[in-house]
Amino acid sequence: MNRNRQLGLASFLTVLAAILASFAIAVALIFVFSKNPGQTLYYYFLGPFLSRYALFNMLESSVPLMFTGLGIALAFNSGVTNLGGEGQIFSGALVAVVVGIAVPAAPRALGVLAILAGGTLAGGLLAGFSGVLRRRWNVSELLTTYLLSSGVVYVINYLILGPLRNPQKMTIESVSIPAWFMLARLAPPSFLHSGLLLALAAAGAVYFLVYRTHLGYELRASGSNRQFARYGGINVGQYFVLPLLLSGGLTGLGGAVQVVGRYQSCFTDLTAGLGWNGIAVALIARNNPLAVVPAALLYAYLSAGAKAAMINSDVTFELAAIIQAVIFYLITAEAAMAFFRRRLNG
């Protein structure tokens, strides 16, 4: 077995070990928190597979995770950090709504395209601004992506509660975009929509960009060793702005797809931790854009299981977050990596 193969396998086994450990902890927690652990376990692990409806809804919930996972993986590949996923998804969704209600008479394809472009631009500019701050004044993008995102979340919440609120709805949400802009449902009555195809295409596109183009090569070179890349004649300054622009663009696109594929409007808890989950998805995928697809599916499965357990049994949804934290903790453990490499060496 050559060295690269071995590294890849050890890396895969580390991810697998982290996931199995999180499953073990899930079982333990359910025994602690549930009065009826048998039932809770049944729904937690099998709930997403019990009906076509549940299965397709799980697939649907993997769509935004693919977009955020791709966005974060792209940033990590380029050696920048994007902690502002929440705000970028949210602004993508809000701008999608605004564009949708601004061009109600547009032809369908054009309208959808404008909505998606608006969301992408919103997320991209928000993250790209942090890139500009990093490039121009060396202000840590790790801090500014988070801080700007948090501020923007409050602003958008204000807009949804106030100026953009739909007065005809009982629930607190923004006005809705025209129904004919909504993406096609692939398997009604489930929510699965053609945004899934867009997400898969995006994964392919990001993979191609990162691994098959000169730009991608320069991005990765700046990401793995900025000094070295500079000596190699790469203009590393621009590789603070561009990767964040693209990263935020992908997350923002994810927000717009949530609107145009699933919700038709924007509401206060639309992001639901997607920005953070995208980081976990990218880490599980080891920052490989193609691996983001199965990683997002796995993550969607974990959340769907928790939802099924919440509806059919007596645990709260936040149980999923604890289990996700366990994956987060263990996924980068180098001790596990070293252990598996020793084992593979025999």
Added chain:
Amino acid sequence: MSLQAIGDTIAIMTPFLLAATGGLFSSLAGMLNIALEGLMLNSAFFSVVFTVATGNLFLGVLAGVAATLLLTAVFGGIALGLRANIFICGLATNLLAAALSIVLSFKIYGQTGSVTFPGMPTLEPLVIPGISSIPVLGELLSGHNLLTYLSWVLLGAAYLVIYRLPFGMRLRAVGQDPEASRALGINVRGMHIAALLISGFACALGGASLTLTLGAFVPNVTSGRGWIALVIIYLGNRTPLGILIGSLVFGFVEYLSNLLQTTSSIPAGLLLAMPFFATVLALILYAVLESRLARRRAPLGAGAPAAKAGADAAQEPAEGPPEGSPER
């Protein structure tokens, strides 16, 4: 600005000051501890739970500290022991603390939202006899709660420990050059563990000061204060005095945001965003000022490289995840 405003600012800055003082230790040891937020939140929850259960504030704070030291041990144990990326482990800790508080709140009180406890003892203002009679100073420095006083004591203690004790010398040495420190016989791993536990302890007090004055637990009650504390450490040049000034500034921003909610027609929802944007603005101003100063200090014609060096030094605390793990 009235005396009252300054007094209120001093009270509001307590959680910032405590979290930043704690984070200063991990930062000086060369670790980017982004778990300050989660550590605070953890204690904010547990200190309320145990204060309600025992009816005793002291026991409540003690339990909050104990629970948070435990969480810090998990965080540090995985980051240092299993050599996992400390930045990602920090994110995990924030996620875990938020989820744990809600899951347990549901288990104990049957609620996932805010829980108020009308009869619960809360931290009351203490009047210090000697100081309260001094004209201006008395009004500013007296009449705060015990944890606020404790935050000042801790800041002073931090100064002494960092600059006057061998422990502090070793801590800074480890942060500057772990390899050389190891060669000198310093226990690098031990220093890292100690620094994390100190930051956990201080964050625990900071979290308790949030909810024990409130008499309630609100999900995500820390609302970004741990992150702002990170910025305070960075802007304060990683010195105790800088942290004090930074905490005053951000305490004042929050005071202003609170004040405007009651006195202005600016919607409350927008004012909640203010501290975050103010923090970004402060980061930018600091960076601009620093590059200006660096350019002025540099000899003629050598402006650009000198400015670059200053910027590089300022960048130091931010270690991204891909290369991550500053330890080793």
